[in-house]
Amino acid sequence: MTSNSASATSASNGPASTAATISAPASAAPAASSTATPIPPASAISIDPAASDQRNLNDLMEQVMGVYSVSDDEGPLTDMVEAFLRAQPHLTVRRHGDTLVASTDFGKAHRVVLAGHLDTVPVIDNFPPLWLEPGDPLIREDVAADHPSERVIWGRGATDMKGSDAVLLFLSATLTDPKYDLTFVFYDHEEVAAEKNGLRKVVEAHPDWIVGDFAIIGEPTDCGIEGGCNGTMRFDVVAHGVAAHSARAWMGDNAIHKAAEILNRLNARENKAIDVDGLTYQEGLNATLICGGNGTNVIPDECRVHVNYRFAPDKTLTEAKALMMGADCGAELGNGEHVATGGVFEGFGIEMKDESPSARPGMDDPLVQSLVELVRERTGREPLAKLGWTDVARFSQLGIPAVNLGAGSPLLAHKHDEQLPETDLTLMAGILTDWLS
């Protein structure tokens, strides 16, 4: 789950201060009645074939949670995950930067990709992680209501997305005779700017490493399925005028006044909910910034309205652009301003700033259908549309249908009190083990 609001990292919680990280976090210091048990950093990732699934999943969760891995500091956790994957004789492991790709090669007819990011958003006094016993005051009321007699793991990354990482590591070791060939991807820099994204980098550098018929990304969904995603584009709509002294305004042409028409067109537009493959995507077309004028007594010669269009996956990026500015406007990233030849902003200047395609949910795929049925049976959840932009779209660009399915509540991602009840791990592991066996 990408962050757009990264907070400053507290130096005392950084990776270098190992001694300090053993004690409980200061501002979230457990109350007197707290049962909190801090989880110390692990030196290696391992499981015990003789132990129960819940025990192994809890151990894996402790091991990945105990290692600090805020974006830019994924290296130590990646090293540990790599060593664990390389110890599995049925996997071929490759590494590009801090991204790991581990594949089976059983010669199956289909291949499923399972992906998780190893980085987290910055720590806010929520590292090191804690185990909380049932009834502990640090357990959120909503979590306690759904899981009244359960232990809960608390701390940075618990839901986004080290719970799913732990489950994927478990599957990488235990699915030695799967129904499909499997490719596990553990990647860096998901929570920061797209150009740093490890999944994007590995796809660009080694497209042959990431192939498959279907992909699951373990972003938190409460073990439901969230399919596809809206595309997004951002661009300036530019009104031009003629500068003049405001005492002799008739000598000029006011660009800010002209921009009123841009806002009128935005107000006139009805943002629709659009059904794609049975899921509902809410579109949005909004001005998010406006600027114009360069003097208090100068008729402005330019006004820019920055527009963000979130479009449903019934449209390609090209089709969405045509709706905004006409099919032959010619405005592309980095090529400056072009006049809209049609669409909502016909006649105004357009300068593209950012564009990302949508992703169809691929719910008609038979592979997906069988997963949807299994998730419905285990959780009672119907698939939902993903509204934000996620790495699902990267797989879509490769022609691989993809969904999000992961442990933990998406509502707790990036929160100070991120936490995960332990049976979320066994629920996700059970669904995927049964679907893939």
Ligand SMILES: [Zn+2]
């Ligand atoms: Zn995430």
